[in-house]
Amino acid sequence: MGDPLAAYVTERTTDEQYDMLAEKHGVNEPLPVRYVAYLRSIITFDWGYSQIAMDDVSDALRDKFAATLELSILAFIVAVATAVPLGIFSSIRQNRWEDHGIRLFALMGSAIPIFWLALFLQFIAATYTDWEISQRVDAKLWYTEPTQIDTPTNFLLIDAIAAGSWIHFKDALQHMILPATVLAYGSMATIIRLMRGNMLDVLGQDYIRTAKSKGLTERQVTYKHGAPNAMIPTTTILGMGFAGLINGSVLTETIFTWPGLGSWAITAMRSMDISAILAYTLFSAFLYIIANLIVDILYAFLDPRVELGGHLSVPEIAIVSVSILMLIITYFSISIAVWFGTFILLAFIILTVYSIVSRFVKNPDDMWVLFLFLGTLFIVWSILSGYFMSIIYISSIIYGLYLVYNREDISKNLGPKLDEFKRAAYQVKKNPLTILGLFLVISLLSIALFAPWLAPPSETQRDPMRMEEHFEFNQQRNFQPPCYFSCTAESGEVDGYILGSTDRGYDIYYGIVWGSRTSLDVAVKVVFTGTFIAVAIGAVSGYYGGRVDDVIMRITDVFIAIPGLVLALAIIAVTDDNSIEMLMYALIIVWWPGFTRIIRAEALRIRNLPYIEAAKAAGASDFRIIFMHIIPNCITSIIVIATMDMGGIVLSLAALGFLGFGGGPDLAEWGKLVSFGQDDMLLGSWWGFFFPGLAVALWALGFYLLGDGIRDILDPKQRN
């Protein structure tokens, strides 16, 4: 575990001073007491002192939140104002070149790593313009006489307008424009795709035909009848998107040294500034709840069918009132609160266990759920420990034998299957983007497969995954430009690097080729583990509902409320383990809750459909219903999400690598190479960040395109 006092300790701290610090911060108290003391400090607004901000946490939070909020609001306005019209336009030009262009643009927005785009724009701006590309403002202009102006709101654009100063406004805007663009592009992508899908859905509805039969123009039909209906589901994403922007600012702010919450949080994670980390995570969760609330209210505005309020259930009221009681007790006495809290927690655990056990006692047939979870655990263990591949081999051999024994039956049933396959091939042919995705995925997977031939490790390397330094101390700079295809000198000696090298002397080409193995390894393990966990828990939780479902959903709530990247960072930071395995576990922990919720929602939807009733009426067991009806009916979403997240996981991996987490510095990993490239960028090396970032972008783009294509193929509604 990491040292919770790390932020206070320097090299000169003596043991006695350390003990005094531990005493002062109550580190030696037992865990429940420390937790309750923490709760008390939250409700009394005593959020501690941030060593790195050199200020009280609550004051630092207020200053930095204004900076982040200003940036996020600008980015949000840009994103919504461009994405909604683009999505609508794309839907009315379905399957024409405009549509393909906008879809590619949108997918690139999700696929391009935010840090790479930021570096790219920064490099362009630094080379071709005289814009300031770091910090929030020109400090000399804003905070020193004679040009100093007041900043009462700390929203600098508003302050500049209030002061009526064009120079200040221009300065603030110039600093803001690049980070805002970077932030906006990422969230634009999601909105475009959702808006397009919703519009296509809405334009097929009956009331659109009614509107046409009234004699309205195409434009009136689209914007008056289509768009408002399509906006209803889009709103859900808008709220989450805004919370996501604030989280996305973690990377953007770090690169543009924007003095906001995100860069503060990253610095805090690196130096174990515990009060800052806690405050930031709590604040993010708070923002998430606020965003949800706003979405609910907007919903009631947009959709007259939704009514506000009146749906609090008894358990929700109980949970809220117990929590409030707990906070009140905490305010008065820590020791009573500890006892009370422990009592409540124990009662809750006993109640849950009792309800599960009594269920199994009543229906012994349901015991299979336990076996399902045990089986899932076994599969997860096998994936993480590396035995998974052998299980795959064994089961494919068994399946092959099964096929050989039943070859006559199978050849009879092959006809319709072949038809399906032809139909899929036809749809792939019709959609050039799916072909592009398939091409990218196959090429990147072959690079991973043929790495030893594409970039043979030198004889001195013990582990090919570890890059070799080519470092000469007598040189001022050690990076070399790419020589592409002419790397062999006339004497026949290899001289230079195909894609250049970093200042540490790492060969970028070698790093990219072997880095694809790291990406593949992490992505496959995380996605497979997460999928098995999510399907098992989601299907059972959604199908049965009840108290177990409540508990599972509250647990996922906790995970989802904290931004993924920050949670992963926090896990890595507190365990103080910077290995790639730890990073993988962190990604799994971050990733499963969202997926579980999707599967659970699907299961919940399907279980209320008439054919489930029919299956129940026909006497099917729960086991049969879950495996024969529920899971096969969510298989489309499972496959699509898993494919897309093969890309998404690599983006997160690269982002964490870029921030310096996961594996040692010489591990072949794309994000890490980009961060080396960032160091070299201002010295004039563009290849250092460009090529590794391009690899990440292509990987993510390939899987996103493929996932999108699979969705189109598997969706029966798309057939016509």
Next chain:
Amino acid sequence: MLEIEDLKTNFNTYDGVVKALNGVNLTIKDGEIFGLVGETGSGKSVTCYSALKLLPKTGEVVGGKIVLNGEDITHASESRLRQIRGGEIGIIFQDPLSALNPVMTVNEQIGEILVLHQDEEIKKLASEKEIPTYKSKKFQASPGVEFTILAFCISFISLFVMLGQFTFSLPFLFLIGMMFLRNYLQRDLPQSALDLMVIDALSRVKLPNPEQIASSYPHELSGGMQQRVMIAMALAGKAKMLIADEPTTALDVTIQAQILQLIKDIQREENMSVLLITHDLGVVAETCEKVAVMYKGKIIEEASVNQIFKNPQHEYTKALIEAIPKGGKERLKVPDIGEPGAI
């Protein structure tokens, strides 16, 4: 009124071209109720969508002629077609709930067609009665929504005041102010000419309490009321012809009878022509004067209602009449008789 000659429509699908209509001939005279019957998939609905060019993207009219009041509209421009849709021909659809826009009030949806096709009338009414033309008391957000916004704003204001950032709370104060201002400004605006026209259209279809219905959303009305609203909408543009595409299929039996009676009454009062598309010969017997039987994209028999029931000429028509479920008799299946014209 409407003549359709040798109309051919194709659908381009993955499995190849589907010929939905293979030369349909129809003539609907002024002031008659014309029934079009046939099985599901025989091309009844496609005929009327083709006539108004309301086909989905995959559909295409490939031949034939459509004449409306002596004017050939087969290759009419999109703007002329828009005048016809709603202005000269009104349509009502099968399932009224899905055919009405869920996020617009009845008032807005009917008002739209009035503004398109009855603009002169609205302006005349407005100048006669000296009331506003379109602007009126907007239908208020429900008190629940307003209360929630108020609570939301107040909690934010108090949060920011607590944090010592009073300036942050200004937008929320502004929002509250706007809300009260809006309510104050709209406290007693008179009804506009458009509103009066909408209410008039709703009372024409014998809806009780039309003011209240005008301000409601489709999901707040019952199925019969929704279909009446659809009819009011189709008639609002003073169309001389009404196409009813299985108007009673989604309704229960008692409501069905009422809606059919309503269509008959309105037809008599306004001397309209009605094209009633249905698969229910019972409905045809009750309502129509003339009837055409469709089978696999062709009209195979056309006659007056009396003739069809007494003396059906075509084998398929006979089978169709046989298949009407009667008390105590076993239900018969309509046979597949091959291509039309074979018999």
